[in-house]
Amino acid sequence: MKNKFKKEDYIKIYTKMLQIRRFEERAAQLYGMGHIGGFCHLYIGQEAVVVGVLMTIENNDSVVTTYRDHGHMIARGLEPKKIMAELTGRQTGYSNGKGGSMHMFSKKNNFYGGHGIVGAQVPIGTGIAFTHKYRKEKQICRTYIGDGAMNNGQVFEAFNLASLWKLPVLYIIENNMYGMGTSVDRASAGKDLFKRGEAFGIKGKKIDGMDVFRVIEAAQLAGDYVRSGKGPYILEVQTYRYKGHSMSDPAKYRTKEELESYKVNDPINLAAKEILKKKILSKNDLEKINSEIIKEIKDAAQYAIDSPFPEEKELFTNVYL
């Protein structure tokens, strides 16, 4: 699988992951400056999951995810400046400043949110997959689930329906070890989360989510399985978020050593090492990509800050169609 990548694939993988990392760092800064309000959940540390899966997505596939969605949107090809504009509550944001960090959508990119209620996106993603099947389309729906949602009842109702009706949905559990401040082993009975699908006859697998190349490999196989009409599949991706649950979480429930042990396997560094080892790009090339991204994200932040707030009349629009 690894050998199949072309140079541009490596560049895409590295660029997307770094774009997410730099975006989130800048978002944290804007939060600190008061430009971003409310809840803000950063994706730093988990970049390999969404970028790995992205590499296997076919154009019209649908995606739905949780509230930790900035990285997902960037991966899906949405414009960082419009995401940042939404985070800062501006008219130019993806939801005209009415959705915010947790509620962003792009119908054009088949990105169906951005859902603020833990677990709610799972039946919704299953319903989008239902639509693909109903219309006899080839697309599948990738539905992301946090480890915290794996104890939420509607998830299992959705699993049951998806398996019963053989719906083309790939469930991706982003197991970042903590549902807010509660670790998986304090919240979930039984060991592997993906095994919960077994009761419904759903196959699954657990993989290392810090290595983007392993994610790509597994996501490709899982995606092919779902696309072949065999029904849903659960991919549990073991990952780690470097930051707290949200901006105001100091993450006291875990040790520094634990965090550092994951940072050693930083997904972006791992990808960079692989790229250098294979002599696909030089250190200078990588540095150049980094500088370009920093500039792009800085411009995105500036664009957001310079954008107007929504006009007062926007308060009453988009309630009904």
Add this chain to the structure above:
Amino acid sequence: MQLIAHFLKRKNYLLTFICRVMSIEILMPALSPTMTEGNLSKWLVKEGDKVSSGDVIAEIETDKATMEIESADEGTVTKLLIKEGTESVPVNSPIAVLDGEDKDLSSDNKDDSNVMTNDHNKNENLKVDSLNNEKKDETTEEPDLNLIQKNQKNKKFEFSNYKSITMRQSIRDAIAEEMRKNDSVFVIGEEVGEYEGAYKVTQGLLDEFGSSRILDTPISEHGFTGLAVGSAFKGLRPVVEFMTFNFSMQAIDQIINSAAKTLYMSGGQINCPIVFRGPNGAASQVAAQHSQDFSSWYSHCPGLKVVVPSNAFNAKGLLKSSIEDDNPVIFLENEILYNQKMDVPEDTNFDIPLGVANIPLEGTDATIVTYSIMVSKSLEAAEILKKEYNINVEIIDLQTIRPLDSDTILNSVKKTNRLITVEESWPFASVGSEIVNIVQREIFDYLDSPIIKVNSADVPMPYSSVLEKKYLPQVQDIISAIKKICYI
């Protein structure tokens, strides 16, 4: 207001910072939505150190916790402006200076005065916005009035073919006609297919449309409602049957948080053309958990339309409009009405627009605003009031609660000067409560008596038939209320 003041205060710090800065200043960050100041407990870099974006530079103690902060920029730390151990450092005040390859966010290609002016303007705007918002809060409800499809009052329906059918059949016919018209319409729910509906409303649909469009689900309201909502986001038009609306409570998160709010949260990108339908309110002696009226619950929520048919005729016309509507619609049927027959047009073009009330009885002395099963009880009461007291009552059948046809209500009360509301829901914060509010606000001077609300008793539904009867509004309660406002 306090929050707004606080936010403006935060903005002012930002202002100060922007005026002063040429190179990159690192600011005291806000680490929660409500943080205004914090203690700088520890520096993790010293002057002269090089930092990259993502490097931890200091520890900040907030009211809740101690957090690490990181640099978002790259460069050399030239100055630490605040000593470690300093308490109550205001958010957004500079704490260190970086001299870097990276210039500050706000100073690119701009001179300082421009930046300040811009930001100043934004502050002003923010302030004006907030004040106006507050003003708005006192006088909302306007959007409701705007949503009414005006000038579409009860047109006379003139169709050549009518047949006498029950409400159960007219609902079925409406679904079938819409399914024939549009492949995207499908039915999903418990026992809707092979069993042909727990109340036999979906009778015959499986035979005609097959199991790919008439979907029997397990008993998983939360799951299948969410699935249907997802399919509607993607462009299908599900008709979700709740065996009774009591079970919709299992799914209310998906109805409110997903179906009703996503159009708004997506800035108008993703709508949810879905109908939730099923019997609502009391049946007969099924007691507290199976006898609840949800009309005021769902009417409370912007983003939902709420439809309340009162007979076989309007059930068909309203359901057809509901299925064709591009918004989520709550369609509240009544089990006791399912068997009532009426002449219903067979014409497939027959529909009744949402947001328009009907006046089944015109009168001059008092107005009754009501909906669903209480329309027939009100008609019964009106007959007695005419016969025994010569009171001519006007009855308004809302047909749709949201959007509410306030014009029809106001025009009627302007004529009769007296009003009661009759509904099966509990009295506290009921649909009637909102109507009372609108009427007293808009046409206070037209009222010749206080408005009376007739509701169910403010208790859970009891089982015993004697108590059940006492719980529900009866014809006699309506008569008493009208007599009272007519001072008889």
